[in-house]
Amino acid sequence: MKFFNMIIFTVLLVGVSHAFQLKMSNTVPGNAPCAQICAGAKKGGWFSKGSGNTVYIQNDVNFSECGFKAGTRPVITATLNDEGYYAVGGNIDNYASAPNTGFQFEVLLGLSNDHYDRSDTAAIANDKGWTINWTAVGYIC
Helix, strand or coil, X not given: CHHHHHHXXXXXHHHHHXXXXXXXXXXXXXXXXXXEEEEEEEECCCEEEEECCEEEEEEEEECHHHCCCXXXXXXXXXXXXXXXXXXXXXXXXXXXXXXXXXXXXXXXEEECCCCCCCCCHHHHHHHHCCEEEEEEEEECC
């Protein structure tokens, strides 16, 4: 029975793989047969940042193992699982020097003069396991 189940699973897997087609928008120039989807999750690694009177935490996501072509900028989508804490919003920024290898995810926490103490937020995010779930779509050739 196990062998029969394995055959059915293999047939289904082959059928699904042939049914999948990745189509890139013409606004993202590149060689269509070289398009690739890469996905992952990053937990931990949060650190505090600040600019003016705005406080935020940041996390660097490296996806160099995805093998996107040098000099290209994959399309990135990311969501934050923040365990219901007080994150206000997120921002994605490709690495300026090598946009094909990763991105920075910033979470705005509000103004430093509001009634929340933001100084320990990176530690809380790491302790609570805040996770960035991401996908990147780009070209490998």
